Amino acid sequence: MSTVKPGYARPLDLRKGRVDLAFGAGGRAMAQLVTELFARALANDYLERGDDGAVLPAPGPGERLVMSTDGHVVSPLFFPGGNIGSLSVHGTVNDLAVMGARPLYLAAGFILEEGYPLADLARIVESMAAAARAAGVQVVTGDTKVVEQGKGDGVFITTTGIGALPAGRDPGGARARPGDVVLVSGRLGEHGMAIMAQRESLAFDSEIVSDSAALNGLVEALYAAAPADAIHVLRDPTRGGLATTLNEIAAQSGVGMELDEAAIPVSPQVRAACELLGLDPLYVANEGKLVALCASEHADALLAAMRAHPLGSEAARIGIVTADPQHFVQLRTGVGGRRMVDWLAGEQLPRIC
Amino acid sequence: MKYVDEFRDQALAAGLARAIAHEAGTGRDYAFMEFCGGHTHTLSRYGIADLLPPTLRMIHGPGCPVCVLPIGRVDMAIRLALSRPEVILCTYGDCLRVPASDGLSLLKAKALGADVRMVYSAADALALAQREPGREVVFFAIGFETTTPPTALVLRQAAQQGLANFSVICNHVLTPAAIAAILEPPGGNAPQAVHIDGFIGPAHVSTIIGSRPYEAFAATHGKPVVIAGFEPLDVMQAILMLLRQVNTGRAEVENEFTRAVTRDGNLKAQALVAEVFEPRASFEWRGLGTLPDSALRIRPAFAAWDAETKFGLDYTPVPDNKACECGAILRGVKAPIDCKLFGTVCTPETPMGSCMVSSEGACAAHYNYGRFRDVPVQVTDTAASRNQETA
Numbered sequence: 002m003s004t005v006k007p008g009y010a011r012p013l014d015l016r017k018g019r020v021d022l023a024f025g026a027g028g029r030a031m032a033q034l035v036t037e038l039f040a041r042a043l044a045n046d047y048l049e050r051g052d053d054g055a056v057l058p059a060p061g062p063g064e065r066l067v068m069s070t071d072g073h074v075v076s077p078l079f080f081p082g083g084n085i086g087s088l089s090v091h092g093t094v095n096d097l098a099v100m101g102a103r104p105l106y107l108a109a110g111f112i113l114e115e116g117y118p119l120a121d122l123a124r125i126v127e128s129m130a131a132a133a134r135a136a137g138v139q140v141v142t143g144d145t146k147v148v149e150q151g152k153g154d155g156v157f158i159t160t161t162g163i164g165a166l167p168a169g170r171d172p173g174g175a176r177a178r179p180g181d182v183v184l185v186s187g188r189l190g191e192h193g194m195a196i197m198a199q200r201e202s203l204a205f206d207s208e209i210v211s212d213s214a215a216l217n218g219l220v221e222a223l224y225a226a227a228p229a230d231a232i233h234v235l236r237d238p239t240r241g242g243l244a245t246t247l248n249e250i251a252a253q254s255g256v257g258m259e260l261d262e263a264a265i266p267v268s269p270q271v272r273a274a275c276e277l278l279g280l281d282p283l284y285v286a287n288e289g290k291l292v293a294l295c296a297s298e299h300a301d302a303l304l305a306a307m308r309a310h311p312l313g314s315e316a317a318r319i320g321i322v323t324a325d326p327q328h329f330v331q332l333r334t335g336v337g338g339r340r341m342v343d344w345l346a347g348e349q350l351p352r353i354c
Numbered sequence: 355m356k357y358v359d360e361f362r363d364q365a366l367a368a369g370l371a372r373a374i375a376h377e378a379g380t381g382r383d384y385a386f387m388e389f390c391g392g393h394t395h396t397l398s399r400y401g402i403a404d405l406l407p408p409t410l411r412m413i414h415g416p417g418c419p420v421c422v423l424p425i426g427r428v429d430m431a432i433r434l435a436l437s438r439p440e441v442i443l444c445t446y447g448d449c450l451r452v453p454a455s456d457g458l459s460l461l462k463a464k465a466l467g468a469d470v471r472m473v474y475s476a477a478d479a480l481a482l483a484q485r486e487p488g489r490e491v492v493f494f495a496i497g498f499e500t501t502t503p504p505t506a507l508v509l510r511q512a513a514q515q516g517l518a519n520f521s522v523i524c525n526h527v528l529t530p531a532a533i534a535a536i537l538e539p540p541g542g543n544a545p546q547a548v549h550i551d552g553f554i555g556p557a558h559v560s561t562i563i564g565s566r567p568y569e570a571f572a573a574t575h576g577k578p579v580v581i582a583g584f585e586p587l588d589v590m591q592a593i594l595m596l597l598r599q600v601n602t603g604r605a606e607v608e609n610e611f612t613r614a615v616t617r618d619g620n621l622k623a624q625a626l627v628a629e630v631f632e633p634r635a636s637f638e639w640r641g642l643g644t645l646p647d648s649a650l651r652i653r654p655a656f657a658a659w660d661a662e663t664k665f666g667l668d669y670t671p672v673p674d675n676k677a678c679e680c681g682a683i684l685r686g687v688k689a690p691i692d693c694k695l696f697g698t699v700c701t702p703e704t705p706m707g708s709c710m711v712s713s714e715g716a717c718a719a720h721y722n723y724g725r726f727r728d729v730p731v732q733v734t735d736t737a738a739s740r741n742q743e744t745a
Binding site for chain 1: 364367399405701703713723726
């Protein structure tokens with residue numbers, strides 16, 4: 002009787018195992034990591050095929066493709082409200098969404114550090130999968146590399162995304178016009194302060210939770226509420242916060258802005274934490290907030306659409322676009338004075354996303 | 355936020371603004387100096403200039419420890435950190451970007467391989483020395499009287515524990531000497547100060563030294579001093595108190611910040627500082643020049659923990675860029691916009707002079723918060739006026 006044994010590979014030890022150099026070497030170990038962890042969690046036909054790339058259908062008639070990429074090196078890897086896995090999905094989905102696109106597909110590149118616990122990696126990949134499902138995107142291709150211990154910081158993830166831009170939509174940083182209204186979808190600074198509080202072991206009465214979220218649903222709600230050409234600029238104010246985002250737009254569009262400090266939503270916890278650490282919430286990062294600059298006649302409808310969406314219940318109208326050859330962003334302060342809100346000088350807080 | 359929002363109330367600010375305008379409505383001009391960078395920051399951050407009458411001018415003083423730190427002292431720390439691989443140089447975060455010679459800063463020295471680390475407190479630096487017995491931990495200590503007691507404490511603890519791998523580069527400076535130097539005729543070719551009618555005294559510094567040390571200054575120079583907290587309403591109240599003193603011909607030390615400052619200050623902290631530190635005969639201040647009795651050094655009894663002695667560090671003074679007007683700006687003779695470097699080659703990203711180094715410096719505060727005042731802004735749209743109505 003023939004005794005050919007069936008092929009057997011001991012399953013990955015996702016409880017106690019650790020990343021070793023073989024996982025990045027292109028051999029069986031790597032194939033096993035892909036099959037048992039990545040492909041299983043991110044399950045879709047494209048990954049299932051195991052090819053070097055994904056063959057994707059062409060977008061609908063009249064649609065254009067939008068592509069964006071984002072590297073993630075956040076420290077700590079796990080924070081209240083998310084981890085590097087969910088963040089890496091939200092980061093790229095949001096970059097596509099604020100271009101006006103419907104995000105469709107992601108590619109993910111992992112750089113793993115030798116010795117990193119597989120259990121933690123599995124949690125990261127699971128949360129990536131959950132974030133992708135919630136955002137309605139598929140992770141269709143990927144890559145894994147392993148660096149020696151001490152040469153990475155656990156896990157770095159780069160995601161690249163492709164989205165479809167429907168005809169008529171053309172938001173862009175250079176399209177702000179004097180008279181436009183500045184809307185923001187909610188309370189500022191929650192991602193940055195959640196990371197900071199975690200990193201510095203600051204304990205507050207109520208925990209500050211990162212706002213990390215996919216904004217494509219909110220963006221679709223805006224396009225449903227007003228003509229596409231009424232939405233001039235969309236941005237997600239990540240690193241450098243609202244202040245940096247608005248200065249970028251002012252420079253790109255060649256305009257100024259006037260904000261009202263009292264109208265800018267900031268939670269009491271974030272305000273208190275910023276006060277304690279000497280930070281300005283306008284410069285603290287967000288990962289689930291949308292800034293929209295729109296034609297003033299549609300501002301009320303767009304604000305109402307934001308507030309009707311679960312991610313925009315605290316949305317506010319915070320200022321207007323002015324004609325200013327200096328491209329200054331100015332703020333009416335709470336005590337009734339005026340000041341500039343300038344670009345961030347230096348680094349307020351490194352490695353937040 | 356309780357105990358904070360009360361001091362940022364718009365209605366109260368408007369009331370104070372009216373009282374200030376009324377008190378200043380005498381037909382003359384007034385010029386006050388806020389010595390402390392914390393007050394400079396408050397004035398700029400809250401746009402308080404808009405709430406003051408045009409006849410009242412605030413001059414931003416030199417009370418920003420990062421700004422007055424001379425280039426030579428930073429050079430000294432950089433040389434030490436680069437030349438000795440066993441050294442871990444620790445300092446407060448805002449020191450890291452101070453520009454030094456050869457285009458370097460402590461942050462750039464770190465990129466060149468020096469082990470430079472940011473700490474939040476002197477105690478963090480001491481703890482690092484305890485954790486790293488194989489390394490030499492050097493704490494680059496800066497600051498006015500507020501940050502001196504924590505440095506004194508870690509020096510005493512290091513001595514008590516016989517911790518041989520910890521030392522301090524002491525750059526602690528003294529407020530009263532610097533305030534006096536603003537008014538006294540400067541040596542060399544430093545510019546003479548403009549007329550100043552009175553001073554807003556520091557908040558945190560005064561919690562340590564109390565209000566008494568300003569009394570001799572007020573009497574000698576005939577200038578009122580009002581010690582004030584760092585909130586916008588504190589500063590406005592202090593301006594009103596200064597106006598009332600000037601208008602009634604008084605030159606007293608008054609205390610607006612009674613919720614934290616007493617006449618004698620923190621005696622325990624003062625005793626600790628006196629145990630560990632002694633006055634330096636003179637010390638160089640960036641922008642102000644060399645001032646007598648204006649800084650502290652570590653007493654000989656603690657020489658084993660004095661990095662300057664331990665590593666035989668030499669001090670070489672380095673002049674600022676010739677076009678830099680920091681000295682004149684700190685004395686109120688010139689405004690930031692009068693300096694050719696301001697906003698061109700000298701910006702918060704690439705500071706050339708001391709006033710641009712930290713956000714509390716006169717130039718950086720004006721650049722970050724106030725430079726729109728140098729050019730009129732056209733608000734052309736009807737939406738602007740509509741928005742103002744709803745604000």
